[in-house]
Amino acid sequence: MSRARLDDYRGCHCGSRVDRYGYFAGCSIPVRLNSYELSSRKVLNKLGVELVDLQGVSCCGMPIERVDHESFIFMVAKALAEAERQELNILTLCSGCFGSLSRGAAYLSEHEEEREKVNESLKEFDLTYKGTSKVRHLIQILYRDVGVRRIESEVKRKLDVLRIAAHYGCHPLKPHNIVEFDDPEEPHSLDELINATGATSIEYMDKLQCCGSPILAADENLAMKIAKSKLDNIRTAKADAVVTICPFCELMFDGMQIAISDKFKENYGIPALLLPQLLGLAMDIRPAELGLNANKVSTERILGRLP
Amino acid sequence: MEPDLDIPEKIRPDPSFMEEVLKEPDGEKLRYCFNCGTCTASCVVSRHTEKYRPRMILHLVSLGAKEAILRSKEIWLCAACNTCGERCPQGVNIADGMNVLRRLAIKHGYVPASIRALVSRILVHGRIYEVDEFVEEERQDLGLPPLPSVDKKFIEKLSEKIHSKSPSIVGSDGESK
Numbered sequence: 001m002s003r004a005r006l007d008d009y010r011g012c013h014c015g016s017r018v019d020r021y022g023y024f025a026g027c028s029i030p031v032r033l034n035s036y037e038l039s040s041r042k043v044l045n046k047l048g049v050e051l052v053d054l055q056g057v058s059c060c061g062m063p064i065e066r067v068d069h070e071s072f073i074f075m076v077a078k079a080l081a082e083a084e085r086q087e088l089n090i091l092t093l094c095s096g097c098f099g100s101l102s103r104g105a106a107y108l109s110e111h112e113e114e115r116e117k118v119n120e121s122l123k124e125f126d127l128t129y130k131g132t133s134k135v136r137h138l139i140q141i142l143y144r145d146v147g148v149r150r151i152e153s154e155v156k157r158k159l160d161v162l163r164i165a166a167h168y169g170c171h172p173l174k175p176h177n178i179v180e181f182d183d184p185e186e187p188h189s190l191d192e193l194i195n196a197t198g199a200t201s202i203e204y205m206d207k208l209q210c211c212g213s214p215i216l217a218a219d220e221n222l223a224m225k226i227a228k229s230k231l232d233n234i235r236t237a238k239a240d241a242v243v244t245i246c247p248f249c250e251l252m253f254d255g256m257q258i259a260i261s262d263k264f265k266e267n268y269g270i271p272a273l274l275l276p277q278l279l280g281l282a283m284d285i286r287p288a289e290l291g292l293n294a295n296k297v298s299t300e301r302i303l304g305r306l307p
Numbered sequence: 308m309e310p311d312l313d314i315p316e317k318i319r320p321d322p323s324f325m326e327e328v329l330k331e332p333d334g335e336k337l338r339y340c341f342n343c344g345t346c347t348a349s350c351v352v353s354r355h356t357e358k359y360r361p362r363m364i365l366h367l368v369s370l371g372a373k374e375a376i377l378r379s380k381e382i383w384l385c386a387a388c389n390t391c392g393e394r395c396p397q398g399v400n401i402a403d404g405m406n407v408l409r410r411l412a413i414k415h416g417y418v419p420a421s422i423r424a425l426v427s428r429i430l431v432h433g434r435i436y437e438v439d440e441f442v443e444e445e446r447q448d449l450g451l452p453p454l455p456s457v458d459k460k461f462i463e464k465l466s467e468k469i470h471s472k473s474p475s476i477v478g479s480d481g482e483s484k
Contacts, residue, residue: 028435066409212355222355
C-alpha cells in the first residue's frame with residue numbers, strides 16, 4: 001500500500017463501527033501498568049473512540065500457546081466469542097494479547113474442524129465463535145481509524161524539542177500475513193504518530209529489534225543483555241526518550257532500566273514513555289492524568305523542556 | 308535448571324520424532340525447512356548468545372535427536388519476535404516451530420518450573436497475575452472501571468483440558484524430568 005493510501009485509510013471494517021471497541025484488558029496492564037490504560041483512555045476519549053468493557057474475558061491465552069494448542073485455541077475462541085456476543089470488535093493495548101488473539105483467530109479461520117470442536121466446548125457457555133469480531137491493537141486504531149491529521153489537529157503543545165526513539169516491538173507488525181498492518185521491515189506508523197506531536201522520531205541502530213522481555217523467565221541475564229543493546233543504541237543516537245506500544249516493552253525499558261543499568265554498570269537515565277503518554281502531553285493533558293508519576297525512570301528531564 | 312542442548316556425538320535417529328512434530332498443530336510446516344540459516348541470521352537471541360541457533364535446532368529435529376531437544380533449555384529461549392517467520396524463504400514460522408517443540412517437551416514431561424508456576428496462576432486466578440484488592444483500589448483511585456470478573460466455570464473447563472492433554476503440568480514444585 002502506498003503511504004498516501006495508508007494515511008487516509010478509514011477502516012475496511014465492512015460496516016462495523018470504527019469508533020467503538022470492546023476493551024480487552026489482559027493480565028499485565030491492570031496489575032503492573034495502569035498508566036497505560038489510564039493514558040490510553042484519556043487520549044482515545046479526546047479522539048472520539050469509545051471503549052466498552054468486555055465481560056467474561058481474562059487471559060488471552062498467550063502463555064498457554066506453548067503448553068497445549070487445543071487449550072490455547074479454547075481461550076482465544078472464548079475471548080473472541082464474548083466480544084461477538086456483545087457485537088464488538090476488540091481493542092487491546094497489549095502486543096502479547098494482540099499477537100495471541102490474532103494468531104488464534106487466523107488458525108481458527110483456516111481449520112474448520114478445530115472451529116467445530118471449540119464450538120462444542122463453548123456450548124455450555126452459550127457462546128458460538130463465528131470469526132466476526134476483529135482484533136485491533138491501539139496503534140492500528142490511532143493510525144488507521146483516527147489518523148495522523150486528526151491527531152495533529154488535537155495538538156495544543158508542540159513537542160518539537162524532543163528526539164524520540166520509537167520502539168515498535170514485535171507483534172503489531174509480525175507475522176505480516178496475519179496482522180496485515182504497516183511494513184514489518186520498514187514500518188512508519190509509529191514514527192508518523194510521534195511526528196504528529198511535533199517531536200522527531202529518529203533513526204537508530206537495530207530500531208526494530210525485540211526488547212527481550214519474552215525470555216525473562218527462561219534466562220533473565222540474556223533478556224537484560226538484549227534490552228541493554230537497545231538502550232545503548234538509543235543513547236548513542238541521542239534520543240531524549242524511548243516510546244513503546246506494549247506493556248512488556250515498557251516494563252523492560254522503564255521498570256527494569258535501573259536493574260539493567262546496575263547490572264552492566266551503566267547510567268542510562270532514558271525516560272521511557274508509552275505512546276498515549278506522549279500523545280497526551282501534546283494534547284496538553286496533565287502528566288498526572290497520564291500516569292507519568294508512575295514511570296520509574298524520571299520524566300523530569302523532558303517535562304522540564306516542554307513549552 | 309534445564310540442561311543445555313547437549314548434542315550427542317552419535318545421534319541415534321528417531322524418525323518417529325519428525326512424524327510426531329509434523330502432527331502437532333503448526334508442526335506440518337516444518338517439513339519445508341531446507342536449512343538455509345536465514346532464521347538464525349535474523350534472530351535477536353542468536354545475536355546475543357552462542358547457545359541458541361534455531362536453524363540447528365530444526366536440523367536436529369529432522370535428524371531425530373528427540374531427547375536432546377525436548378529436555379533442552381534452548382527451545383525455551385525463543386523470544387517469539389517472529390522475525391524468522393517473516394523472512395524464511397520457505398514460509399516456515401520458526402517461532403511457531405519452537406512452540407511446537409515446547410508443547411511436545413511438556414507432553415513428554417519436561418516442564419520448566421517457571422511454566423508450571425505460570426500455568427498454575429492462570430488456573431487459580433484466571434490471569435497470570437492475581438487481581439487482588441490492592442489492584443482494584445489502585446484502579447479505583449485512578450478512575451478506571453472495575454475489571455471483568457473471571458469466568459470461573461471457564462477456568463475450570465480450561466483446567467480440565469490442560470490437565471488431560473498435558474498431565475505432567477501438575478506436579479510438585481521443583482525439577483521437571
